[in-house]
Amino acid sequence: MLLRVRSPDGNFRFEFQPTADVSELVAKILETSAEADPATLTISNQPRGNETLFTTLKGRSLQGLGLNHADLIFVGYKRKPETASTSTNPTTAPQPGLAADTAPRIWETVTEDPIDVYWRARDGKIPRSRDSRFCTHAAKGMCDYCMPLEPYDAAYHKEHAIKHLSYHAYLKKLTPKSTASATSNLPPLEPLSYKVKIPCPSGHPSWPAGICTACQPSAITLQSQPFRMVDHVEIASHEMVERFLRVWRETGAQRFGWLIGHYEPYDVVPMGIKAVVEAIYEPPQEGELDGLTLGLPWEEEQRIRTLSASATTPLTVVGYVFTDLTVSKDDPSKTICKRHPGSFYMSSLEVIFAATLQKTYPTPSRSSPTGQAGSRLVTLIITANENGDTDLAAYQASEQACAMVEADMIEASVDPGIVRVKEEDRSQDAARYVPDVFFSYKNDYGLEVKKTAKPAFPVEYLMVNASFFFVSHGFPTNPVPMFQSTRYFIENRMGLESQTIEGVMSKLASLDAPDIHDSRTARPGEAHKRRELAAWLSDWHLIAFLDTTQLFSPDDIKLMMRVLTSPTLLDDLSQLDPLLAIEGWNNLMAFTRDSAAASSGPTAMEDDIPQEILDQIAAAEGNGGGDAGGGDANSGGVRICPHCTFENSARAADCDVCGLPL
Template identity: 65%
Template sequence: MIVRVRTKDGNFRFDLPSSADVSQLLKKILETTVDADDHSLTISNKPRGGEIPVLSLKGKSLKEIGINHGDLFFVQYQTKTQGATTPPEQSPSTIQVSGDIPHRPWESVQEDAVDVYWRSKDGKIPRQRDAQFCKHGPKGMCDYCMPLEPYDAAYHKEHGIKHLSYHSYLHQLTPKSSSDSASSLPPLNPLNYKVKIPCPAGNHPPWPASICTSCQPSAITLHSQSYRMVDHLEIASMEIIDRFLHAWRRTGSQRFGWLLGRYEPYDKVPMGIKAVVEAIHEPAQEGELDGLTLGLPWEDEPRIRALTAHASTPLTVVGYVFTDLVPTEEDRTKNVYKRHPQSFLMSSLEAIFAATMQSKNPTPSKSSYTGKFSSRLVTAILTATEDGQVDVSAYQVSEQAMAMVEADMIEASVDPGIVRLKEEDRTVDSARYIPDVFFTYKNEYGLEVKKSAKPAFPVEYLMVNVTHGFPQSPSPLFRSIQFPIENRQGLEDQTIESVLAQLARLDAPNIEDSRHAKPGNAHKTFALAKWLSDWHLISFLDTTQLLSPDDIRLLLKTVSSPTLLEDQNQLDPVLGTDGWQTLMTFAREHAPRPPMPSSMDEDDAIPQDVLDQIAAEEAATSGGVTPSTKTCPHCTFENDSIRSDCDVCGLPL
């Protein structure tokens, strides 16, 4: 077959069999170049972008990597006289070298379980036999009833699906008919709007001293992204959001939290993916009435990620949520409706923050030559509806937004619905190149018009909508959300004393009681199991060092089991650990002492007049009313009736 190659030395045609190794093509290319460094030689099927080092493809045949008769490829290289030993800027971060054998990063990627699931499916959309047009038998098939491809445009329009799912998009890029080989070149090429350093042409000093068409990024046309990495955000129960809002209701200050959950298939979209939120972890922050201050990088992130991975169903950080709620002056029970299509849905500052966070949390992908592509991190905003109530809005930002932020091209504007392009900067310390940027829109005559994005453009061009909702039959991994939440100093304080007091209050059973459960003690084990099944409690215990790392992991895996409340015997391994026994020892020491026996020796008896005086003083203090107790509805601890907050859990009585 004929393979066409274009280099800076000219256009060439090579006659090679389809079974030929890539090394044979490399040899042919080197014969047409002038002193080329084979380590810097890259190949792509388009003039700009998608360059892959040729050495990384050694051992594959031309047919295996998707080269067919008549295909045109673009080759770039540096000469040996330039001292080049690595490919252009993108390659060192994506190619690992062991000796002289480059490594293909996309082949060793460990994808998420939901990606493994969808790669095992063809994604076809089944259709029933059409009674009007199908003339064949029940086992036949025709154009009217054959399954549709997951990216079928008519199906998406009919069902109101705005974006393709990630795996539908992959099927659209690489239809099975064009390449049935799993070892073909990855179809995805992450966007890069940075200047290539060093220049592939290699005939001038690197940027910012000089620039040419070979190393400068091409002009950018902003468009609505056709696909999305996550199709739906599902929050395991409404209580998770309600508990998160508790701090805002008490203080009026805005709050931020990381969404902990997992990714699952979503059946409302062809080959869809949903992010299921099981808990919200709140980092250290300073809330204000109109915003908040957040410390980045998140210092506790490594510990939280390591801990969540040991849940019964492994969890990870699937996104973040923050509040933007301001009560109205007329009715403090309602909030200002300020996010709507005529105003803004996501501010430019929030979009840039989302792009930064998504860039730091890329999605592992076998379909990208870097082994990573875009991100599944979801942005959730708690804001007011038109009637003043609180609702959730979910978004992502596009791959173009991520690339523009990585290239330091955009900044926030005073107008929240507008994104500004930065000025070009050729200083050595902060070199920044801004290519031409355009966006298209329909004018008043319905015609599509292209307009320059300088100096600013609407933030909508960077956004991707994500649907959201709650399950009809909630079944969260964590059954309790009553333990005080982290980093709410002064409002809810996490202390080991409150944990020990609650354990004593629950009269937690030891291992012998659990194994030989008495009929009257079954409710105690049930209450203990439910109380322990709280993410914030587990996370706090992980910081106390009272339990070993192994004990904490066992505790988390046990209390997040879907069948924990139906079978409390699952607690037995936890109750038998040394860490639990140590915890219970402290709890028993912390427990209140039993009442004095009714029969006392005469020498120890308190005179009656003294008792009468104490009773009179207590009655005077309480206004003549005998003091009573008030049971906390959250942790069942009995508090003085005059208290407004629980002495143990800190929640309102």
């Protein structure tokens, strides 16, 4: 049978035979509590009170104590004398924020995301105004009809059609309300694990040589996850998505990108969290008509994460996005709707991929004994809706999906809406134990029916939202993106866009960047040039490219990112001064001057050509010229946009990126 133990060291689960002696339970507890004095070890069926010393229960069986499968017991103890004396030794300095007689535990040393720190400092209660019908008290009074609700209040969620609790509302529901409780400071979450315990606590040879109730995982019942780590995904600007789609629109190949952003409170749901996407980084990849090939782990990850963390509001990888679009043969202006209630919303292969990545990028949390709880990595899919227009959908795999992938229990099926359960494997090289897996559904008579998930089951049982399937998403009504520009070329787009230092210098020369001074030495009329320069430089892809040129030191790049992501940069241009003073910038400006001088100076051949001939050539070029066959001189070429330097087709009248006339 399974016993759940809650002690000062955390929450634990142990497997025993019902006839096992109580000494076996004591041994397991002492393995997890190295500082416990065995003589003071107590057991109780409630958090406070009714404690009984284990020493008075010698010779009793667990069944004889009245313990049953899945019972929760509460354990307490005093620390060993030598531990206490060591902790009070004046030569041993206690860590800040910890009592002198306690040692830090894993979850107590975790550094959480700022959004978690924000919500932990608040009670999250839902305010209510005075009810004119039932409130009979004075203006400053309060009663059951107007007192604030808990963030997990079921009636409020049902009234506002909120299907899932937010992460911190769920934690509030699990955490005891009484601060005096012995368990109030213990992490309330228990990480899921469907793997066989190796080595087995009972001491027999490890799986596959042997297995028992102490080391084998329990049967699994697939259930809808009651909470979600992210409640909303917000794209900082619509142009970001439009530029991401350019590869598919021009080649038909699917595209993948990492979402760079940060987390903010989302007040639409109690204690909600939204992921705000500020940029999309596109790693090296090979797109195809019906999929793509991607390298994992991605080589540039550490550089991109370091660069992102240097922003004014530190950024991180909040998810990933990919396209799944196919043009309709009947109407080329429409795309085929593949994902709908009669098909699937997220394929089994995509769910397993999402679960794998979510397990790779867990969320640091003080609410888990391991210091990690779930993941906020969001899957964003650009696909077609029922009208044939491109649309966005955001998803997450459930915690059960992550645990099943970690235990190597499931695999994708040929049918995208079906997940297959793998067969048990007892070979030494790839030992795999697969417990019983069940899922429930309502039959034609409205009755809840439980069914085995072997050999396969519907993919929606592994998604966070069993009803709506997707995390909400959208664009802000009044966008205030962190980066002022989305015009610079995007990385790793071979044959479509090219990032070169020569192109950067050409643009800087057109902006008169080498002649722009800091605010102390600025000349009259230079403010608009500084503003134009700041707006162009504040581009995620440009900063990321400059980081690869080796012109700037790591510290200079961090300074550049911090300056160019300031929300008040265009209102206070003096913030640009530190960037204009660094050595890397001065070197780049020196190269820009030399490049501009070399390109503008006359060649030796031009010196020999009479001026009247040069004037005729210039006039012919100004009138569009003409080739020998009378065709368009621009056919087959490109037109560089003077506003954003984007390469358009020769026949384009307006820029495909910024929309301004060429």
